[in-house]
Amino acid sequence: MPRLNSHLVVDRISKSFLKANQEKVLGDISFEVEPSKILGIIGKSGAGKSTLLRCLNGLEKPDSGRILFQDQDLTKLSEKKFRALRQKIGVVFQSFNLLSGRTVFDNVALPLEFLKCPVAERQKKVDQILGLVGLFSKRNAYPSELSGGQRQRVAIARALVVDTALLLCDEFTSALDPHTTLEILELLKNINKTLGIAIVFVTHDINVVKELAQDVCVLDQGRIVEKGSVESVFTNPKHSVTKILLSELLKNDLPEFLQHQLHSDGLENDDVVLKLIFGTQTSTKPLIANLIQKWNIPVNIVSGSLDHIGKATFGHLVISLKHEEGTTENIVNYLRAHHVAVERAGYIRWR
Amino acid sequence: MALTDLVIKALLETVLMVFGSTAFGVLMGVPLGVVLYNASKKGLQPRRVLYQPLSFLVNGARSIPYIILTVLLIPFTRGLIGTSIGTGSAMIPLSIAAGLLVARCVEDALQSVPKGLSEVGISLGASPLQIIHKILLPESMSSIIAGITTVMINIVGYSAMAGTVGGGGLGDLAIRYGYQRYDIVLVVLIVVILIALVQGIQMVGQWGSNYYRR
Numbered sequence: 001m002p003r004l005n006s007h008l009v010v011d012r013i014s015k016s017f018l019k020a021n022q023e024k025v026l027g028d029i030s031f032e033v034e035p036s037k038i039l040g041i042i043g044k045s046g047a048g049k050s051t052l053l054r055c056l057n058g059l060e061k062p063d064s065g066r067i068l069f070q071d072q073d074l075t076k077l078s079e080k081k082f083r084a085l086r087q088k089i090g091v092v093f094q095s096f097n098l099l100s101g102r103t104v105f106d107n108v109a110l111p112l113e114f115l116k117c118p119v120a121e122r123q124k125k126v127d128q129i130l131g132l133v134g135l136f137s138k139r140n141a142y143p144s145e146l147s148g149g150q151r152q153r154v155a156i157a158r159a160l161v162v163d164t165a166l167l168l169c170d171e172f173t174s175a176l177d178p179h180t181t182l183e184i185l186e187l188l189k190n191i192n193k194t195l196g197i198a199i200v201f202v203t204h205d206i207n208v209v210k211e212l213a214q215d216v217c218v219l220d221q222g223r224i225v226e227k228g229s230v231e232s233v234f235t236n237p238k239h240s241v242t243k244i245l246l247s248e249l250l251k252n253d254l255p256e257f258l259q260h261q262l263h264s265d266g267l268e269n270d271d272v273v274l275k276l277i278f279g280t281q282t283s284t285k286p287l288i289a290n291l292i293q294k295w296n297i298p299v300n301i302v303s304g305s306l307d308h309i310g311k312a313t314f315g316h317l318v319i320s321l322k323h324e325e326g327t328t329e330n331i332v333n334y335l336r337a338h339h340v341a342v343e344r345a346g347y348i349r350w351r
Numbered sequence: 352m353a354l355t356d357l358v359i360k361a362l363l364e365t366v367l368m369v370f371g372s373t374a375f376g377v378l379m380g381v382p383l384g385v386v387l388y389n390a391s392k393k394g395l396q397p398r399r400v401l402y403q404p405l406s407f408l409v410n411g412a413r414s415i416p417y418i419i420l421t422v423l424l425i426p427f428t429r430g431l432i433g434t435s436i437g438t439g440s441a442m443i444p445l446s447i448a449a450g451l452l453v454a455r456c457v458e459d460a461l462q463s464v465p466k467g468l469s470e471v472g473i474s475l476g477a478s479p480l481q482i483i484h485k486i487l488l489p490e491s492m493s494s495i496i497a498g499i500t501t502v503m504i505n506i507v508g509y510s511a512m513a514g515t516v517g518g519g520g521l522g523d524l525a526i527r528y529g530y531q532r533y534d535i536v537l538v539v540l541i542v543v544i545l546i547a548l549v550q551g552i553q554m555v556g557q558w559g560s561n562y563y564r565r
Contacts, residue, residue: 083476084371091474
């Protein structure tokens, strides 16, 4: 993985809006993003997440404090130098913000046009990045012809097409369904891994932090109440806000009794526990019944919630079945081929 | 002169006045509208000291009845092209009226582009000029064309008053031959031609506006 200079230091920034006797929107915020790391900033709505992100990309100016990116203080640079540095910082917005009059290709080419990049080079770069986000075949489509997930892919491609070292994402999954969210998270993880681009995102969804982030900052009323690696914060939350947010995570995850018995390596006679997530593209075939017939194997449905909108199935299902590495692999592949996202939750021995 | 010749001559004068003035109006109104937008509170570079007087001027000039504007502008017109009489002279106040109307629609159209889109430009490090040129104008093209169409149809109405400064045109013909000589057939004929003209402008405008709407 290439190591880009994406070092970001946020040093005691504060911000308040010019309204009488209003409390600070952001107070004394400090954190650091090391090169090629993924930081998630989580908080309830009104916690100041978006304002914080807008400070990082220069859409708002903090009242005090420093924001160091590649060892330069963003709050002190001249307009011109700031513009140049800003081109290293890509931004993905909640509402995609694509230009409706431009095709996918031309939307992604926009940053290169601003840089007056020659046409031949522009074409090469755009096609390359469209391949990366899996939208090459849609390059001549207009945004109105795309699904939400595809639009967000275009927005990600647009943010990456210049020499981006840091990607800022503002509530980028709020407008997406759970299945599409997972796909976009996979894409971002992949981008982080292969290109070494650091990612800072804000969200109110603890699941997104769990899936994507390595480090996390918990924001409440404009202040960071807890920060650290996802592992340490999730396993040992200290602040009440963090605990409340984490309880969200359990609600749509596994049933509690199961969590205690779950272990991470599959032994003989164990059952494997799979979490299936159904989305817009999931087929209407009776997948579980087919699976039982095909492998001649009993399936235990542990928990789930499924809903139908039109012809599509939404929701998740937790099943367990007898574990045997080859078979499990085949079954996972079978389900994925039918557009079901599959997560191996762990292994369990039924008593 | 036979009546048909009169009608054809008047139609040509009207077409010249309407299309010519709209063209000048666009040349003047689009940049003015962009400046208005950019200096406004919602613009990229808010400048109260520039916006307030400019906006006042545009609104003030628009609230003067067109026929009075023509009269007020007589010295200006004479200074510019040497005479205040004739089709060419009538086009000067028409162009200015069109320019002011276009400026307001361009300002409104630019303001109605979602704020997030200019923020994309800002966060990509684009200059205000680049944002206007590459993002705001293309994204509002559909409403700008719809606005220009409305302005053009207004100008068709205004051009009827061109007769007062000897500008000719269909409206003038309808008043002199139709109303004052009470030639009802001619009035009906001119009305039909004007309806067709307005319909044509509306249709082309609609098509253009839809072309840019996605």
